[in-house]
Amino acid sequence: MTVWDRPEPPTRPAPLDRERIVAAAVALADEGGLEAVTLRKVAARLDVGPMRLYGYIATKEELFDLMVDEVYGEILPLDRPGDWREALRVLACRTRQAALRHEWLADLLGGRPALGPNALAVTEATLAPLDGVADLDTVVRAVETVSAYFTGAIRREIANLRAERATGLSEREWQRASGPHVTRMLATGRFPALAKFVHDGTEVDAETSFATGLDWVLDAVAAKLARPGNGR
Known part of the structure; x- marks a missing residue:
């Protein structure tokens, strides 16, 4: 039984629910990364005993699942995408924006599919415009391809941001320091x-790089979907 299927305990003194627990955990992760999230620290932030949390969450992994689903609520499109390309672009861009607000999300992307209600709503909004565009296997591969691109790109961007904080050097400062070598x-x-590449290449910012790569991947997917026999 998943954490979403398991009912919460009845109300007790010192009001507590999963929503408050998840909000506290997300705040801790935003401040110090996933390593800052322990049930003891979450309980301390809520001013309750750690054992109180076990009535709502059985493991830290369940807590991470709930945290991810909370952020998927931010990824969910505000409007229904007009076509499959817009749907995949919205998914990629809104996931990147969410990861820049919650850097810890990058550490949890790319694993098993998220099954919370918000994540399922995002998946539905992404897949619906692809219905009938091609056979089901081709659609799945298309979504997987785009997801693999933006997951890797987001992780790399977050890794660079973390490196800047760890070294105290911006990307340009690091390049200057490494220049002689x-x-x-x-x-x-x-x-x-x-x-x-070093002497003649053009340097672009992270957002431009992400958008350009996404366009190339979407162009490749469009070319694949346009081939005869793909349901179009």
Whole structure:
């Protein structure tokens, strides 16, 4: 039985419910990452004994499931997407925006499908515009492909943000600090393709990079869906 199927205990002194528990856990994670979330710390923030929480949540993994579903409520589109491409773009962009607000989400993306009510609503909003566009297996692969792209891109962006905080160096400052080493290595002539990339490549910000990559992936999916025999 999942945590969503299991009823909450009856009301006791010092009002408590899963909504308050999850809100406290999300606040802790926003402040200090998932490692800051323990049942003891959540209980302390709610000013209750830790054992009180076990009537509502059996394990920390269940708590993480509830936290993820809470954030899926932020990912859920405000309006029904007009077509499959918009639906997948909205999913990608709103997931990225949510992860930038709640960096810990990046650590929990890409695992088993989330099964909470908000997550299921997001999945429904994403799949509905794809109904009839292609056979079911092709639709599933399309969604998986786009999800794999934005999950990887989000994790990389969050990793860079964490590295900036850990080192105290912005991306540009880190590049300047690493410049002498990179220059020496490129001067050996062993890395001609990399040298061309470093000297002639155009640097773009994270948002532009994400949007460009997403467009390329969506273009590839569109080309696949347009092939004969894919239900169009």
